[in-house]
Amino acid sequence: MNTSYIGRFAPTPSGYLHFGSLVAALASYLDARHVGGQWLLRMEDLDPPREVPGAQDAILRTLESYGFQWDGPLLRQSERLPAYAAVLEQLFNQGLAYACTCSRKQLEGHGGIYPGFCRNAGHPAHDAAIRLRVPELEYRFTDRVQGEFRQHLGREVGDFVIRRRDGLYAYQLAVVLDDAWQGITDVVRGADLLDSTPRQLYLQELLGLRQPRYLHVPLIIQPDGHKLGKSYRSPPLPADQAPTLLLRALRALGQPAPEELAGASAAELLAWGTSHWDAARIPRRRTLAEARLR
Structure with missing residues (x-):
């Protein structure tokens, strides 16, 4: 395994994973696996009043049902x-x-x-x-x-x-300290966090921490203009639609998945994505309309 690349996916348990979460998770996973790197999982459970009961377990089950396999133990921010x-x-x-x-x-x-x-x-x-x-x-x-x-x-x-x-x-404080502690070299996440990055660069500089590379993928936007997110009650990812939604997520990320993959399993889609991943194909936009991805 290539230890010069360490990536991560860091969901918050304030709700369940939705299609926008899947796009971010898939991008971070494929970016790491394509170069033989590590992919870590971190639960950003810093806000107990906003945490949905059962969301942590549901997030883990969903990732597993979509074929994602992470390296090492799950890290919870509440432990830090x-x-x-x-x-x-x-x-x-x-x-x-x-x-x-x-x-x-x-x-x-x-x-x-x-x-x-x-x-x-x-x-x-x-x-x-x-x-x-x-x-x-x-x-x-x-x-x-x-x-x-x-x-x-x-x-x-x-x-x-x-x-x-x-x-x-x-x-801002927790993510900088955790990325450094876990040795994260590459941060792949949604473009809604692009504006936060300069604050994190400043904290890294102040604390003498290494700056990771950043890749911000477009946010998926609903027809009403809101981003897909837990606060807008976006539908959770159904386990029985994993192949369909993984294929849609690949295409949202600009990956030219062939029509033959329409009948592929989740494992086959992840294998194809790992082999063919090209981050240069991701649309250079802050947002993507969900309706165009169907």
């Missing part, structure tokens, strides 16, 4: 809380992060960009959100599908939350 706490304490003590007591109402009208109200207030960390100070710098990277992406952290984002006021750790 001490690691997040240690790094957060380090950043806070170094003055790189600070406590924020701002309410949502106070932040209305600022376009989602934190105005820095608490930056120099010196609030205690207890019962407050923790924000990371960002530099007045532009961060850029070249995505393997979307091309060059750039974002000025100060003007376009502002200091961002790394621990919520309720004590739950934020995605």
Whole structure:
């Protein structure tokens, strides 16, 4: 096995896997397997209030029914809380992060960009959100599908939350620490996370962590314009339609699956995809209309 490539799929158990999840999972799986790399599975269960009972088991069963096989044990982010706490304490003590007591109402009208109200207030960390100070710098990277992406952290984002006021750790901190801890070399995920990447690059730089390569696949959009997602009650993946939906996902990713594969099994489709995978064929778009994939 090629250990110079380590990829991962990291679903959140706030609902069941849907077709958009399948497209992202398939892209990450084939990108790893095509070069003989490792494919890890991580459950991003950092938000218990939003977790759907039984969703974790359902996600694992669905992946198995679609033929996905991951390497090593499943990692749950809920098992990593001490690691997040240690790094957060380090950043806070170094003055790189600070406590924020701002309410949502106070932040209305600022376009989602934190105005820095608490930056120099010196609030205690207890019962407050923790924000990371960002530099007045532009961060850029070249995505393997979307091309060059750039974002000025100060003007376009502002200091961002790394621990919520309720004590739950934020995605940006956890994903950076977990990718580094698992040795992830290549991150393949949905284009909705493209805007998050510069914040993660900054955290990696701040903590002296290696930057992985990034590949953001187009999001699947429903007829009403919303992305397929758990919050919009997108239908879960049915086990008995695995071959049909895998074939559709291959085509959504621009892979020229021949008509003969229409009667293939899930295992045969994954084998074909592994042999013929070409990331350069993925549409260079942020979104794809689901209706066109049928």
